[in-house]
Amino acid sequence: MSAVLDRPVVAAHQDPAPAGRPDVRPAGKRLGPGRRRQLAWVGPSALLLLWTVSSATGLLDPRILSEPWTVVATAGELIADGRLQENLAISAQRAGLGLFFGILVGAVLALLSGLSRVGEALIDGPVQIKRAIPGLALIPLLILWFGIDETMKVLTITLGVFVPVYLQTHAGLRGIDLRFVELAQTVGLSRAGFIRKVVLPGALPGFFLGLRFAVTGAWVSLVVVEQINATSGIGYMMELARTYGQTNIIVLGLAVYGILGLLSDGIVRFIERKALSWQRTLAG
Amino acid sequence: MAAHPGGLTAIGPARPVRSAVSVRDLVRGFGPKGVLNGVDLDIAPGEFVALLGPSGCGKSTLLRALAGLDHDVRGSGVISVPDRVSVVFQDSRLLPWDSVLGNVTLGVREHDAEARARKALAEVGLAGREKAWPHQLSGGEQQRVALARSLVREPQLLLADEPFGALDALTRIRMHGLLQDLVAAHRPAVLLVTHDVDEAIALADRIVVLDHGRIATVRPVTPEIRSSADAAGHEALRRGLLTDLGVVGATH
Numbered sequence: 311m312s313a314v315l316d317r318p319v320v321a322a323h324q325d326p327a328p329a330g331r332p333d334v335r336p337a338g339k340r341l342g343p344g345r346r347r348q349l350a351w352v353g354p355s356a357l358l359l360l361w362t363v364s365s366a367t368g369l370l371d372p373r374i375l376s377e378p379w380t381v382v383a384t385a386g387e388l389i390a391d392g393r394l395q396e397n398l399a400i401s402a403q404r405a406g407l408g409l410f411f412g413i414l415v416g417a418v419l420a421l422l423s424g425l426s427r428v429g430e431a432l433i434d435g436p437v438q439i440k441r442a443i444p445g446l447a448l449i450p451l452l453i454l455w456f457g458i459d460e461t462m463k464v465l466t467i468t469l470g471v472f473v474p475v476y477l478q479t480h481a482g483l484r485g486i487d488l489r490f491v492e493l494a495q496t497v498g499l500s501r502a503g504f505i506r507k508v509v510l511p512g513a514l515p516g517f518f519l520g521l522r523f524a525v526t527g528a529w530v531s532l533v534v535v536e537q538i539n540a541t542s543g544i545g546y547m548m549e550l551a552r553t554y555g556q557t558n559i560i561v562l563g564l565a566v567y568g569i570l571g572l573l574s575d576g577i578v579r580f581i582e583r584k585a586l587s588w589q590r591t592l593a594g
Numbered sequence: 595m596a597a598h599p600g601g602l603t604a605i606g607p608a609r610p611v612r613s614a615v616s617v618r619d620l621v622r623g624f625g626p627k628g629v630l631n632g633v634d635l636d637i638a639p640g641e642f643v644a645l646l647g648p649s650g651c652g653k654s655t656l657l658r659a660l661a662g663l664d665h666d667v668r669g670s671g672v673i674s675v676p677d678r679v680s681v682v683f684q685d686s687r688l689l690p691w692d693s694v695l696g697n698v699t700l701g702v703r704e705h706d707a708e709a710r711a712r713k714a715l716a717e718v719g720l721a722g723r724e725k726a727w728p729h730q731l732s733g734g735e736q737q738r739v740a741l742a743r744s745l746v747r748e749p750q751l752l753l754a755d756e757p758f759g760a761l762d763a764l765t766r767i768r769m770h771g772l773l774q775d776l777v778a779a780h781r782p783a784v785l786l787v788t789h790d791v792d793e794a795i796a797l798a799d800r801i802v803v804l805d806h807g808r809i810a811t812v813r814p815v816t817p818e819i820r821s822s823a824d825a826a827g828h829e830a831l832r833r834g835l836l837t838d839l840g841v842v843g844a845t846h
Contacts, residue, residue, distance in 0.1 A: 489687055492663055496681040497701030497743070507700060511691040588691045588727045 354572075376558040381565060384558040393547070398566065401536065401543040404460070405528045405570075408467025412524060415468065416475025417517065423476075424483035425509065437476050445470040446534055453539070463535040470531040474523035482516020483509060515589065518582040525574045529567060613674075614639045614751055614783035615660065620671035622655050622664065622807075629655045630669070631807035639750070642777060642784040644798035646791065648839055652807045653787045657681075657755050660785065676750035676783075680743075682757040686736035688728035688743075695724035698743045707746075714742035717779070718772060734765040738772065745780060752782040758793065770796050791835045795820060795828065803838040811838045 358378070364370040365377035372380065388394035419437065422429040449466060456462035486509065494504045536545025544563050551559035615637035622630040629652045637643050647653045658664045659673060661681045688697045698711035715721055718738040728736055737757060744752060757773075758766045774797065777784055788794055794801045795815055803811045811834075818824035819831055 489683070489685070490689060493683075493687045493689075494701070495663065496661055496679075497747070499701045503701065507692070507696075508689065511689070514691070586691075588729070 350576075373557065376561050380558045381561050384562050385565075388559070388562070394562075394566075397542060397544050397547045401532060401545070402570075404463050404535070404543065405467060405532045407464045408531065409471055409524065409528045411464065412468040412471025412528070413475050413521065416472035416520065416524070417479055419472070420476045420479035420483060420513070420517075421505075421509075424480050424513070425505070434480075437473065440469070441473050441477070445531060449534070449538065458539045463532075463540070466535050467528050467531040470527045471524040474527060475517065475520040478516040478520030478523070479513050480516075482519075483513040485516070486512035515586055518578065518586065521582075522575060522578050525578055526571060529571050529574070533567065613637060614641070614676055615785065616672075616674040617656075617660070618672040620656070620659060620669070620673065622652070622659060622667050622669035622671075624667065628807050630659070630671075633671075633804075633807070633809055635802065635809065637751070637783045637785060639783055640781045642786070642797060642799045644786045644788055644794035644801045645804060646788060646794050646801055646835060646839065647804035647810075649789065651804045653804050654755055656804065657753050657785060657787050660751075661753050678747055678749045679751045679753060680745070680747055680749035680782075682737075682740050682744050682752070682754040684756040684759045686728070686733075686740040688736055688739055690728055692728075693724065694720065694726050694728065694731070694739050697728065697739055698746050700743065702746055710746050711742070714746040715739070717745065717776065718742045734761055734769065737761060737769065741773070741776065745776060748780065749782045752777070752784045754784065754786045756787055756789070759788075759790075766793070773797065791832060791839070794835070795831060801831075801835065803835065805838070805840075813838075 361370070361375075362378050365372070365375075370377075376384075385394065419433050423433040423437075424430070445466065448469060452462050452466055456465060490508050490512065491504075494508050499507060532543075533545050536543040537549045540546040540549075544566055548560050548563035551557075551563070613636040615635065617633055617635040620630050620633040620635075621628060633652075633656060635643075635656075645653045645656065655664070655667070659667075659669070660675055661679065662675075663681075688694075689700070692700070694715065695708065695711055698714055699707040702710065704710070712721070712724060715724060718741050720735060720738055720742065723731070723735070728739070731739065737760075740757070754773075758769050761769060770793065786794070786797060798815055801813045801815060802809055803813070813831060813834060815831065816824065816827065819827040822828045
């Protein structure tokens with residue numbers, strides 16, 4: 311025992327602060343990400359700067375990737391003759407419709423499956439199977455069934471969208487604390503009241519997580535259906551540009567997709583923050 | 595009086611209205627060894643009964659049986675409880691996504707629910723906090739919201755499962771005073787589950803000690819003993835309870 315005590319334990323207690331400095335007690339190490347700041351623009355701006363500098367110095371061949379200013383000029387031309395707006399409108403309509411139906415189907419199925427054992431037995435298995443099949447693999451079948459018109463395009467997006475909404479909402483629903491179920495029973499909530507007051511608000515965080523996956527997924531599916539067989543839309547515009555080797559239009563299409571994706575994700579996050587203001591999380 | 599809705603419990607013959615709670619030969623078990631082995635208990639309207647016992651003696655099981663929360667538990671016996679029963683848990687169990695007011699009105703069907711909830715919140719000293727989120731309140735305040743939620747439905751029976759167990763000592767003493775005032779104003783029958791001897795003496799009219807799933811002793815508490823006007827009686831009761839609980843050599 312004494313051998314242990316004889317060890318020079320003092321070393322561990324030595325004060326590393328230089329003499330003469332005021333002894334300020336440091337605050338404890340912060341493990342969270344810190345106060346919320348509006349810094350979302352930093353990363354994308356850095357990327358844009360890199361692209362501009364590389365193009366201006368000739369490091370980047372315009373045949374590989376058009377210069378930013380060419381893309382801006384192209385955007386101006388396409389807006390002037392109305393092609394960009396026209397294609398954007400039709401793309402947005404497809405994505406919007408697909409999202410609408412996908413969210414509806416995913417949320418309703420999650421509720422049915424989460425609230426009853428019969429529902430779960432009937433719904434969960436098929437959804438898991440659908441999840442295992444890549445969405446694009448269904449396109450040949452969908453074309454055979456529905457042709458190549460709008461129905462097939464919206465349906466492809468819907469099928470891609472409903473899975474994440476279902477999965478996350480279902481997980482959120484099943485994650486509701488059993489103690490709240492007990493509480494609902496002791497205060498005499500009806501089944502409808504239980505769903506409205508406990509189940510839906512409790513599943514909302516999961517639903518929003520699914521929604522964010524869904525929005526991104528909708529744009530991804532959109533690209534696919536528009537590049538495979540379409541005569542309008544941003545994807546078609548890019549596919550046409552590929553035939554003529556117009557990198558500037560391809561890059562413009564990519565930029566539009568990127569902006570749409572960021573914008574829609576931002577909108578979902580904004581709604582999420584408003585709807586989940588009761589939460590106290592790292593996001594702040 | 596309403597027979598207990600739990601499916602496992604036989605509906606007994608109608609009992610005279612003089613008792614708010616009537617439990618006969620209650621048996622509950624999770625495994626081969628029973629948790630409750632034949633409990634008989636009556637609580638008169640307006641009576642405050644404290645249920646005392648060591649951990650695992652079955653006090654929470656008894657309370658959950660009275661609250662109708664033991665769906666999946668094996669058992670038998672006859673339970674009769676009033677129509678309006680409120681439960682206060684050890685955790686405040688507030689819905690984090692609902693405001694304080696929304697939590698208090700939860701499940702209240704009367705159209706004046708909001709006015710009654712505001713009144714109940716004022717009674718527990720939380721007037722003006724109606725719009726706050728639960729996480730913005732301290733632990734004691736959250737438990738006061740839970741009390742307001744239980745009172746707003748004017749219970750004939752209040753079941754409290756160690757409601758102050760998670761609070762600090764000072765807050766707990768304040769909550770004792772608040773609960774006494776509320777019970778005096780609303781006169782529900784109360785069953786308080788606790789493992790705190792002093793809490794039981796401070797609040798109850800009668801203390802029931804549960805041991806190995808049976809009622810071991812029943813000790814009445816007079817107002818003189820409670821207020822320590824009868825200091826010797828207070829000390830004797832305290833020592834008796836500690837002996838019941840098997841705390842050996844309890845002399846302080």
